[in-house]
Amino acid sequence: MNKDLKLIEDRQRETAIFGSVLSLLGWDQLTYMPKKGAESRAEQVSQLSELIHQKVTDDNFYHALLRLKKSKSLSKKEALMVKKLLKGIEKSRKLPEEFVKEMSKVTSLSYMAWEKAREKNDFKIFQHHLEKVVELKRKECNYIKEPDHPYNSLLDSYEEGMTVEKLKPIFEKLKKDLKILINKIKDTEHYKKQTPLSLEVPVEQQRELCHDLMKRIGLTEDRSRLDLSIHPFTQTAGINDVRLTTNFRKSPLFSFESTIHESGHALYELNLPEKDAYNILGSAVSLGIHESQSRFWENMVGKSRPFWNFYYSQFKKISKLDITEEQLYNGINFVKPSLIRIESDEVTYCMHVILRFEIELGLIEGTIKVKDLPKVWNKKMEELLGIIPKNDVEGVLQDMHWSQGAIGYFPTYALGSIYASQLFEQLTKEKKGIEKQIDKGDFSEISKWLKLKIHQHGNTLLPEELIKKACKKGLDVDTYVSYLNYKYSKIYGFKK
Template sequence: MAGIEDKILSFQDYMKKITDFNSAIALLDWDSRTKMPKKGVAARSEALGTLSSTVFQMQVSPEMRAFLEELEAGKDQLDLKTRRMLEISRKFYDLNQKIPAARFHEFVVLRTQAEAVWQEAKEKSDFAMFSPYLAKIVDMTKEFIGYWGHKDHLYDTLLDMYEEGLTVSVLDPLFANVRKQTIAILDQIKDAPKPDKHFLERRFDPEKQRQFSEFILHQMGYDFDAGRLDETVHPFATGIAPGDVRVTTKYLPNFFNSALFGSIHEGGHALYEQNISDDLAGTPLHTGVSMGIHESQSRFWENIIGRSHEFWQRYFPDLQKMFPDELSDVTTDQFYKAVNAVEPSFIRIEADEVTYNLHIMLRYELEKALITGDLKVADLPGAWNDKMQDYLGITPPNDSEGVLQDVHWSDGSFGYFPSYSLGNIYGAQMIRALGKDIPDYREQVAKGEFSSIRHWLKTHIHQYGSLYKPDEILRKATGEGVDTSAIFDYFNRKFGRIYGF
C-alpha cells in the first residue's frame, strides 16, 4: 500500500489545523467570560460561530471522509495515536455529517448569546429573561438528536458525548443506589450535633482570598508559567493549548469556601491538562478524555485532598496567618468540621460531598424530562423547586439560587451534569488504588508534599490525555470498572468520624 505514509502525514496536518482552530475557540471563549467588554458580545458570537462552524465542517467534509476510508483500510500500519484520532474522527463523522452546516452555526451563535443573557438573568434572578433562549436551546438539541439518532433513550445520545458508552439504563440504577446510600448517611447524621460554621461567613477580604487561592494552587503544583488565575461569575478551567491552561474563581466577601474550594477544584482540572504528555501536542488528543474523568480530577483535589484533615493540619496555620482577625478563635479541628459540614443547601458548587450527588440527580431528572418533552421550559423553575424539596427538603428563595445557578444549560451542555457524580465515584476509586501504591500518602498531605500524588496521577491518568477511552483509563488506574463501593466506604469512614456514627 504505497503512499499511506503521505496520507498519514496529511491526516496529521489536518488534525493539527483542527487543533489550532480549537485553541483559538478556547481563547475566544475564555476572553468572553473574563476580559471582553460588554459591547463585544454580538461580534464575538459571530466569530465563535464562524470558527466553530469551520471546525465542524472540517470534521464532516469529503476530505475527512477520504481520510477515514483510506486510513481505515490500512489500519494495521497506524501508530496508536493516529489510530485513536481516526477512531474519534469516525465517531464524530458518523454522528454529525447529517447536521446542516447552517443549523450548526446558528446553534453556536445562540449559545454564545444565551450565556450572556443567562449571566444577566442570574444577576437579576429573572428566569423569564433567559427562558426563550433556553427553550430554543432545548428545541435545537432535540432537533440535533433527530439527526444524530439514539439507542434506547433520547438522552443516551447526550450522555455518550461526555462519557463514551454511558446510557440511562446504566445511570438510573447507579444513581438509585447512590441515592439510597446517601439517604442512609443523612439519616445517621440528622440527629447529630451540627458543626459550628458561622465563622466561614465572616468578612474575608477578597484580595487576601485571591492571594490564598494563588498560594494553594502553587502548593498543589499548578504551574503559573503555563496558566493564570482570573475572576468570573462561574468558575472554570480551560486548556487553551499546551503550556496555557487557565483557571478562574469567584471571591465572595462573606463566604470563604467559594473561592478557596473553587480554586482547588479548577486547579484539579488544570493539573490534568498541564500534565498531558508533550507527545500529544498538536493533536486533538491533548486534552482530558471525558468530563467524568475530568471531574474525577477536580473533585479529587477539592474534596479528597482539599477537605481532608491532613490538608488542614498543614495549611490552617497559614490561613490563620492570612486572616488573623477572622480566624484566631478557630481551631484546625473546628475548621475541618466546618468545611465538611453536611447539610442541605441551594448551590451545587457549594454543597458538601454527601448531598452534592443529590443536586446532580435533580438536574439529571430535569434534563431527561426536558429532552423527552415531559417538562416544558416554562415549568422548569417550579419543577426545580419541587425536586429541591423532594431531594433536599428545602426550597430556594429565588431563581438565582435555584434554576439559574449553573452556566451549563445556557451552553447547551445537556448530559454533562452526571459527569460530576461519576467524577466523585471515580475519584474515590482512584484514591483507593493510589493508597495501595503510596501507603503513606496521608502523611505526605499533612506535610504539604504532593509530588508523589501528582506523579501517580500523571502516570496513571494525566499523561494519556484522550489516548484511551475513559473506561480504559479508569481500569488502567484502578484495575476495575465504575463501582460505588469506594465512595461509600470513604463517606462512611470520613463522616462517621466527624458525626460519630
C-alpha cells in the same frame, strides 16, 4: 508517510492550534477585555470557530479517514486515532447543516433570555426559548441515534461509553444512600449545634495562599497563571500554557477552594502527553474524568484532615484564627442541604446533579414539559434535600447549561465525584503513608501518581476503561458512598 495520514495529522494540528487561540480569546474576554470590546470579540470568535468547523467537516478530511479505516498498514495507535476521529465526524455529519445553524441561533437567543429571566426573576421570559432548545435536542437524539435510550446520544458526547441504562441504576442507588447519609448527619447533636465558619483573610494573603497551593500541586509559574474572573474557570491557551481564574468573595475560603479545584483541571491539561499535543489522542478523555481531577484535589485532598493540619498553621499566620484545628476542619466540611449546586457541600452535591439528570431524562422522553419546570424543580428539591427555593433564581434558573443546549452534561459532575473517590481509595492503597506527606504540604507524590494513572494516557481509552486500569474496578458508586460515610461519621459522630 501515507498521504492520507499526513492530511489528517496536518488537519488536526491546524485545528488544535486555532482551537488554542480560541481558548485564549475566551480567557481574555472573561479576565482583561475592556467591556466595549465585546462586540468585536464576538466576531473574532465566530470567524475562528467557523474556520475550525469547516476544517473538521470538509469532505477531503472525511474521505481520507474512510480510506485509512480500510488500510491495513496502520499502527495500532494510528488506527485508534482514525477510529476516534471518524466517530466524531460521522456524528456531526448526521446533523443537517440547517439544523446546526438553527441550534446555534436558538441557543444564542436562549442564553440571552436566560440572563434576562434571572435578572427579572421570571422563568416565563426563558420558557419559550428553552422549549425550542428541548425540541431541537430531541431532534438531535433522533439524528444521532445511539443505541437504546434517546438521551444516550447526548450523554455520549460528554462521557463516551456512558448510557442511561448504566447510569440510572447507579444514580438510584446513590440517591438512596445519600438520603440515608444526610438523615444520619441531620440526626446528630453536632449537626444541630453547628454554625458556619467565619473567617477573615485579606485579599493579598488569599492570593498568596492560592499561589502557594498551585505551586505545591505542581503548577509552576512558567506554565500556568492565576487571574480573576466572575466565575472561576481553567483554559488551555497553548502547550505549557494553562490559565486558571478565581475570585475573592465574602468567604476567604472561596478563592482557596476554587483554586484547588481549578488546579486539578490545570494539572490534567499540563500533564497530557506532549507528543500527542496536536492530535485527538492527546486530549483529555472526557468531562467526567476531567471533573474527577478537580474534585479529587478539591475534596479528597483539599478537604482532608492532613491537608488542614498543614494549612491550619498557614491560615493562622495571616488571619485572626481563634478556633482549633479540629474546628477549622469541621467547618470546612460543614454539611447542610442548600439550594445552589455550586455552593453545596460534598455530601449533598450529587443530589443536585441527580435532580437535573432526572429532569433532563423527563424532558427528552417527553414526560416533563418545560412549562412545568419550576414546579417540578421545587418538588424534586423537597424530595431530595427537604428544602424549597423561594424563587426560580435560586431554583430552576440557577445554571446556564440548558440555555446553551448542554443537556447531558450534568451527570459528569457526579461521575467525576465517584471516579475521584475511587482514585483516592487506590492512591491510599498504593502509597501507604501518603497522608504524612499531605500533612507536610508535600503533594508531589500525588501529582506524579495522577500523571501516571490518568493524565499520561490522554484520550487512548474510554473513561471507564481508564478508571478500571487505574483502580482495578470500573465505575463504583459504593466506593464513593463508603468514602463519604467514613469521613462524615468521624466528623458528625454517627455509626456508619
